[in-house]
Each structure stands twice: as C-alpha cells, then as structure tokens.
Amino acid sequence: MIPSSASSSAAVISRSRKETSSSTFIASILGEDGKGMWPLRLSGKSSISSVVFHKLPPTDTLFLESTTRILKDPIHSFMDFQVWETPGQIDYLDPQFDVDAIFADAGALIWVIDAQDDYLDSLNRLHETLVAICPAYPTVNIEVFIHKVDGLSDDYKLDTQRDVIQRTQDELTDNGLDFINVSYHLTSIFDHSIFEAFSKVIQKLIPQLGTLENLLNALCANSGIEKAFLFDVLSKIYIATDSSPVDVQSYEICSDFIDVIVDVGEIYGFERKPPAEEGEGVEGGEPAGAGSEAELEEEQEPEAMSLIRLQNGMVLYLREINKYLALICLMRKENIEKQGLVEYNIQVFQEALGRVFALQR
Amino acid sequence: MSERKGRKKKVLLMGKSGSGKSSMRSIVFSNYVARDTRRLGATIDIEHSHVRFLGNLTLNLWDCGGQDAFMEHYLQQQRDHIFKNVAVLIYVFDIESREFGKDALVYSQCIEALRDNSPGARVFVLVHKMDLVQGEVRERVFGERRGVLEERGGGMDVRFFGTSIWDETLYKAWASIVHTLIPNLPTLTAHLRTFTHLCEAEEVILFERTTFLVISHIFAGTTPNPHPDRFEKISNIVKQFKQSCSKMASFTAFTLRAANFSAFIDVLTPNTYILVVMPAGVAETEAVVANIGVARRFFGELEGMERRERGGGGDSEPDR
Numbered sequence: 001m002i003p004s005s006a007s008s009s010a011a012v013i014s015r016s017r018k019e020t021s022s023s024t025f026i027a028s029i030l031g032e033d034g035k036g037m038w039p040l041r042l043s044g045k046s047s048i049s050s051v052v053f054h055k056l057p058p059t060d061t062l063f064l065e066s067t068t069r070i071l072k073d074p075i076h077s078f079m080d081f082q083v084w085e086t087p088g089q090i091d092y093l094d095p096q097f098d099v100d101a102i103f104a105d106a107g108a109l110i111w112v113i114d115a116q117d118d119y120l121d122s123l124n125r126l127h128e129t130l131v132a133i134c135p136a137y138p139t140v141n142i143e144v145f146i147h148k149v150d151g152l153s154d155d156y157k158l159d160t161q162r163d164v165i166q167r168t169q170d171e172l173t174d175n176g177l178d179f180i181n182v183s184y185h186l187t188s189i190f191d192h193s194i195f196e197a198f199s200k201v202i203q204k205l206i207p208q209l210g211t212l213e214n215l216l217n218a219l220c221a222n223s224g225i226e227k228a229f230l231f232d233v234l235s236k237i238y239i240a241t242d243s244s245p246v247d248v249q250s251y252e253i254c255s256d257f258i259d260v261i262v263d264v265g266e267i268y269g270f271e272r273k274p275p276a277e278e279g280e281g282v283e284g285g286e287p288a289g290a291g292s293e294a295e296l297e298e299e300q301e302p303e304a305m306s307l308i309r310l311q312n313g314m315v316l317y318l319r320e321i322n323k324y325l326a327l328i329c330l331m332r333k334e335n336i337e338k339q340g341l342v343e344y345n346i347q348v349f350q351e352a353l354g355r356v357f358a359l360q361r
Numbered sequence: 362m363s364e365r366k367g368r369k370k371k372v373l374l375m376g377k378s379g380s381g382k383s384s385m386r387s388i389v390f391s392n393y394v395a396r397d398t399r400r401l402g403a404t405i406d407i408e409h410s411h412v413r414f415l416g417n418l419t420l421n422l423w424d425c426g427g428q429d430a431f432m433e434h435y436l437q438q439q440r441d442h443i444f445k446n447v448a449v450l451i452y453v454f455d456i457e458s459r460e461f462g463k464d465a466l467v468y469s470q471c472i473e474a475l476r477d478n479s480p481g482a483r484v485f486v487l488v489h490k491m492d493l494v495q496g497e498v499r500e501r502v503f504g505e506r507r508g509v510l511e512e513r514g515g516g517m518d519v520r521f522f523g524t525s526i527w528d529e530t531l532y533k534a535w536a537s538i539v540h541t542l543i544p545n546l547p548t549l550t551a552h553l554r555t556f557t558h559l560c561e562a563e564e565v566i567l568f569e570r571t572t573f574l575v576i577s578h579i580f581a582g583t584t585p586n587p588h589p590d591r592f593e594k595i596s597n598i599v600k601q602f603k604q605s606c607s608k609m610a611s612f613t614a615f616t617l618r619a620a621n622f623s624a625f626i627d628v629l630t631p632n633t634y635i636l637v638v639m640p641a642g643v644a645e646t647e648a649v650v651a652n653i654g655v656a657r658r659f660f661g662e663l664e665g666m667e668r669r670e671r672g673g674g675g676d677s678e679p680d681r
Binding site for chain 2: 195249250252253257258259260261263264265266267268269270271272293303304305306307308309312314
C-alpha cells in the first residue's frame with residue numbers, strides 16, 4: 001500500500017501590501033504533503049475552496065481530483081482577492097522554491113489539518129513552515145483550520161483543538177517566535193462552520209473592519225436591531241457584524257435566508273417582455289433559456305429587500321446594499337412597525353458604507 | 362362519490378422492502394430532511410397514519426412493509442381488508458432493484474387485487490431513487506421501466522413518476538397524488554383565479570401548510586416563466602428553509618421585493634399558505650398584504666364549508 005500521506009495543508013489568504021492597490025487581496029491555500037509521496041488522503045483544501053467560493057454541494061467534493069499545481073483562483077466580490085491553492089506534495093521550503101512568489105503578497109495563510117487523521121506529521125510541517133516564513137513575512141495572518149470535525153464528538157473536538165494549540169505554542173516558544181499570533185478554527189464543509197471560519201479570516205483582511213463594525217453598531221442601536229450581519233452574497237461569508245456576540249444559530253438562519261432569496265430570485269427574476277402574447281395556464285410554457293442571464297442582471301440591480309416574520313416574534317430583514325453585499329438584520333417585530341424609519345436608517349448606513357469603500361479606491 | 366366518503370381517503374403505500382416508502386412519507390408529511398431518513402428502520406407489517414390535509418380532508422395512509430412475507434400475507438389472507446375502499450394506491454419501485462421481473466410480478470398481483478376490490482382507485486407508480494441513475498440515461502431507464510409496467514396495468518388508471526428524495530421530483534409526484542384527492546379543487550381554483558385577477562398578480566400558488574405541496578396555481582402573467590418545474594422547486598426551497606428556521610421558530614410570512622418582481626408568502630387559512638408574485642411596480646407591499654388579508658377570510662370560509670355557491674369570490678378586494 002502507499003503510505004498515508006500527510007493530512008495537512010495550508011491556505012494563504014494574502015493581501016497586497018502596496019497601499020495603492022489595497023483592494024487586491026491574494027488568498028492562497030497551501031497544501032502540503034508530509035512525506036512528499038502521492039497525496040492519498042487529502043486534508044480537504046480543494047473541497048473547502050470549492051464549497052465556499054464555488055457553491056459545490058459538500059457531498060460532491062468526493063469527486064474532486066487532487067491538486068497538482070498551484071491554483072490561483074481570483075474571487076471578485078466586494079473586494080477582489082485571490083485564493084491560491086497549493087498542492088500537498090510541493091515542498092516549498094526547498095531553497096529552490098520561490099517562497100517570495102507565494103508569501104510576498106499574502107494576507108493570510110490558512111493551514112488545513114485533517115482532524116480525522118493522524119495529524120502529527122501535518123503539525124510538524126506547520127511548525128517548520130511557521131518557523132521558516134514568519135520572521136520574514138510578519139504581516140501574514142496565520143489561520144489553522146482543524147478540518148473534518150463533523151465526524152467527531154464535541155469532547156474530542158475540543159481535545160484535538162487543545163492539543164494542536166498546545167503543540168504549536170510550545171514549538172513557537174522554543175524557537176523564540178511566541179509573538180506570532182495564530183488563530184484556530186474547527187471546521188467542516190458539511191455545516192456552516194467553514195463559512196464562519198472563512199468569515200473570520202476575511203474579516204481580518206479588511207482594513208475598514210473597525211469602521212464597518214462601528215457603523216453596524218450605530219445602526220443596531222438606533223433601529224432596535226438585535227443583530228446585524230453584512231454578508232457577501234455569493235460566498236455567504238459575513239464580512240462584518242455588530243459587536244454583540246455571534247451565535248451560530250442566527251448566522252445559519254441568515255445564510256439559509258440568502259439561499260431562499262437567491263433561489264426564488266432565480267425562479268421569478270426572469271426578464272418580462274412588455275405585454276404581448278397571452279400566456280395563461282398551467283405549465284407556463286417552454287423554458288425560454290433566458291432565465292440565467294436575466295437572473296444575473298437582476299442580482300446586479302440594487303435595492304432588493306426581503307422580510308421574513310417568524311412565529312416567535314422575530315423578524316429577519318434583508319436589504320441588498322450593492323452588487324455583492326447584503327445586510328441582514330434580526331429584530332423584534334415591534335421594532336419594525338415603523339418600517340420606513342428603519343429603512344431610512346439603513347439607507348443612511350448604505351450611504352456611509354459607500355463612502356467608506358469609495359475612500360479605499 | 363358522497364361527501365362523507367370524500368373526507369377520509371384510504372391511501373395505500375406499497376412496494377418492495379427498502380424501496381423508500383417510509384422515507385418518502387417522512388419527508389412529505391413529517392418534515393424530515395432527506396439526510397435524516399437513513400435513521401429510519403424497516404416498516405413491520407402496516408403503519409397507519411392519519412394525515413390531516415386541508416382541514417376537511419384526511420388521508421388515511423397505510424404504509425405497508427414490503428418484505429416478501431408481508432406481501433404474500435396482504436395478497437392472501439388480508440386481501441379484502443387491505444384492498445377494499447382504496448382511493449389511491451402508490452406503488453414504489455426501486456430503480457436499482459436487481460429483480461425487476463419479480464417486482465413487476467408482485468405489482469401485477471397487487472393491481473389485480475385492487476381491481477377486484479376497489480375498481481375506482483387511482484394508481485400511481487413512483488420509480489424511486491432516480492438520483493442513483495446518471496443524468497443522461499435517466500429518461501431512458503425510466504421509459505423502459507414504464508413500458509414494462511404499463512403492460513401490467515390491467516386497465517387501471519395508472520400514472521408514472523420518476524422520483525428522488527434528494528430533489529424536487531418527490532414534491533411533483535406527491536402534489537399530483539394529492540390533487541386527485543382534494544374534493545373541491547375546481548371551486549378552489551376558480552376562486553383563486555378571481556383573486557389573481559383582482560390583485561393583478563402575475564402568479565398565485567396555493568400550498569398546503571404542513572407538507573407545502575402545491576394545491577393549486579394560477580398564472581396570469583404575459584411572459585411565460587422559464588421554469589416549468591418551479592412549483593416543486595418552491596416547495597423544496599421553502600421546506601428546507603422551514604427546517605432551518607425550526608431551530609428558532611417557524612416562519613409565518615415572507616416578503617421579497619427584487620428589481621423586476623416581488624413575491625409574498627403568507628398564511629392564508631389554517632391549512633394553507635399562499636404565494637403571490639407581482640410584476641414590478643404594480644402594487645405596494647401593503648396593498649398586497651391587505652389583499653391577502655381580505656382573501657384570507659373568504660378562503661377560510663370556503664375551506665370550512667362543505668359546499669358553497671359559486672360567485673362569492675368578489676369580496677376580496679380593496680385594490681391599491
């Protein structure tokens with residue numbers, strides 16, 4: 001049999017340092033294969049980027065082929081960034097390898113550890129990498145994804161996380177690098193945890209995050225909103241939220257809410273011709289084929305809004321902010337009675353947001 | 362058919378063991394997610410369940426365990442008991458079954474038994490687990506099975522569907538099944554049409570509340586919708602969302618205003634939800650909500666009544 005290869009991998013989200021083009025972010029997912037053998041077991045780097053950025057159903061990730069070269073995947077969203085996905089078998093600590101090409105512009109390094117596998121190899125590789133690159137590239141955020149935790153019990157998850165943290169910190173201290181700040185996330189592609197983890201990674205790369213949070217806080221305080229998320233519609237990661245604690249449930253419901261909007265929009269967002277022929281009846285006629293284009297255009301139109309009332313008196317309010325972003329607020333129904341007022345506040349928020357992003361350009 | 366008989370409909374759910382009868386039932390009537398059905402065990406003998414559907418209609422669902430021994434029992438000793446007074450027989454085939462010949466034989470025996478005991482019954486054949494067949498050959502495989510089974514229909518009124526619990530085909534099949542059971546469907550549709558025209562909606566769809574199956578729909582727009590399978594899709598979308606809402610609370614109303622349409626989902630009667638799709642710029646949100654509110658009273662009465670004179674549909678409108 002082929003020896004089990006490493007269960008580790010890393011992803012780098014990187015941000016260009018040139019202030020002039022600060023809207024360009026480069027994210028790369030570095031994968032790594034401990035023994036340099038054919039990667040038999042993959043840690044799930046490709047799956048992660050496919051699920052998060054390309055809407056692949058998690059069950060279909062089984063059919064993904066293993067990555068053999070560095071893939072640069074440009075993401076065009078509210079800000080442009082690139083996800084670089086690097087295959088597991090490349091040894092980029094090799095002096096031959098152009099490390100600078102990867103890390104010079106990197107904003108974050110995401111290291112993926114397969115929690116269902118023996119992760120010691122992977123951890124060692126992580127430690128070597130950290131020791132090698134951190135002193136040279138201090139601006140890179142280090143994010144460790146302890147991945148595939150869906151199959152593990154809660155206790156075991158926490159144990160694994162503690163173990164990983166402990167070993168990594170020890171290693172860093174031994175090398176005198178304990179100033180490096182490493183973040184850890186428990187993730188799985190089968191639930192919302194991967195989106196949440198990515199949200200946090202991306203948030204760190206947004207220079208205006210503080211401002212966005214303050215804006216959201218002001219909006220929440222003045223409109224009786226309990227929780228507000230600013231979502232990137234395509235990837236369903238949230239780029240900012242107000243400073244009250246995030247509970248997973250409300251994040252999940254908001255992200256499912258976006259699904260509903262997108263799906264319903266797809267069905268009814270087709271282009272209407274001016275009244276000409278009478279189309280009445282059951283089947284609605286043949287597929288015109290124009291649906292997908294029409295829907296794309298529809299998404300680009302600003303100002304879509306949606307409201308969902310729940311039985312427990314909560315209201316979910318969604319407002320399209322621009323082409324990429326949507327604001328979702330959770331509030332009690334008493335507070336939405338003066339809907340015009342809330343909408344006005346959101347409009348003010350929207351304008352402020354526009355000014356924040358305009359400054360950056 | 363007398364009105365009394367019309368209230369309680371006996372629905373037989375049969376098919377080989379492991380073909381997915383109970384999974385279907387759980388998804389459609391008990392709000393299971395497709396994923397959760399793998400926890401279901403085998404059905405032993407017959408599981409009876411009463412599903413209240415649309416208030417005055419109760420489905421008496423007989424989920425018949427499909428092991429050979431049970432099937433034999435149904436066809437021999439319990440023949441009368443099982444096949445008497447059946448309104449609908451739903452026969453489920455597993456597309457992956459290796460012994461299709463044998464399945465078809467049992468099927469024709471059941472059809473025979475049904476013809477003897479309740480000649481007026483409708484038969485629906487669901488060729489299930491279609492997701493296991495590759496997309497390109499799905500149509501062909503389904504056609505083959507259908508050809509074989511049609512010959513064995515024995516003169517009964519049989520309809521065929523290819524289904525899968527993983528997509529919306531399941532809702533399509535079940536919506537057609539339920540359609541045959543709703544007694545006052547024409548009346549309901551007529552009133553729904555009146556409502557659609559009165560509020561100048563592009564499309565109105567009526568859903569059953571717990572199952573979110575489509576009861577009736579009216580399209581009054583000018584441009585045909587490019588998605589002929591949208592009803593099932595919406596059933597599926599809303600049901601999934603209800604599922605994720607259930608951690609907090611079930612949802613009661615939904616409004617979406619997009620650039621070129623607006624959509625409203627609201628509770629209509631204690632047993633139904635309504636979806637109203639308006640073309641852009643026709644009406645204010647509040648006007649539509651008010652229209653639904655007025656219609657609610659009317660449809661509520663309609664549902665509560667056995668029979669009602671036509672032509673009462675006019676009281677549903679303070680337009681814009």
